[in-house]
Amino acid sequence: MPSDCTHEPTPATQGPKLLEERTIGGILVHFVAIPTGVAGAGIVYLLATNEFTKRNARNALDWHLTVLALTVVTFGSLFTYAEFTGQGVTDVATLPSPVSTIASVVIPTLLTLWFLVTFWTFFVGLIAMGKATFGTAWRYPLSPALVDRYGSELDFPSKWPFVIFVYVVLLPLVIWGVFFGSTDGAAFFLSAFGLLGLIMLLTPLTAVAMYLHGERDQSRNTDWKPHVAAFVGTPILIAAAGYVISRVFTESMYPPGDAMYVFLAAFWVSSIVYLVRWWMTASN
Known part of the structure; x- marks a missing residue:
């Protein structure tokens, strides 16, 4: 005897539309920015018209701007210290002894931090690229939102x-x-x-x-x-x-x-x- 029960068709499960949401540019910008830094991330950010690509490029740019700022502070301090301790062009030591003592501790610390951050950039870039592969625009750790905060002032x-x-x-x-x-x-x-x-x-x-x-x-x-x-x-x-x-x-x-x-x-x-x-x- 045929059953009176009718089975309603099961709706097809709609998974994340990764192929529609993610872009090659949004994925590769993190890898490209590892050797090129601000230049690579910034150019992709400026040229991007897709929102996913732009968000990923913005995150990479925020990180590399932070690294660039650390680079300027570190080597700027190193060059300044060299000049004012008679190791530069002037060959004249004008830095007071207490300041020189403090600088001799701070500058090696900055150099160590810079090397660690530069080394860490490789790993966070690959992590961000992996996240982007699955459709996520991952923010790099400890990177301030510089582009969102100051980008409008440059427009x-x-x-x-x-x-x-x-x-x-x-x-x-x-x-x-x-x-x-x-x-x-x-x-x-x-x-x-x-x-x-x-x-x-x-x-x-x-x-x-x-x-x-x-x-x-x-x-x-x-x-x-x-x-x-x-x-x-x-x-x-x-x-x-x-x-x-x-x-x-x-x-x-x-x-x-x-x-x-x-x-x-x-x-x-x-x-x-x-x-x-x-x-x-x-x-x-």
């Missing part, structure tokens, strides 16, 4: 041309310090770190600023439609030509280094042209 009209302007001003100063500055003590290290920051942070940020200002965030009603690919691509082509010339026609010991300086010079000129064109259009 002002013409902020991207301002970034390009900073690049135009700073590049000659850094290059002058590298080639003509002192090669002793703290001045040498400042020039070296300045060049490193110029190459790894400010130059990529300037290229991103050109893209955001000239392409993504530009009003459709503006009269000037810059070809950002030309402003960025032309210096790359010039640098490639410089590499070939240096390698084939000169006896340079390091052609890639020559190409890097050629690129910086070409991109500096390109940035000036971009600013002038933007200013002339904006003033009309």
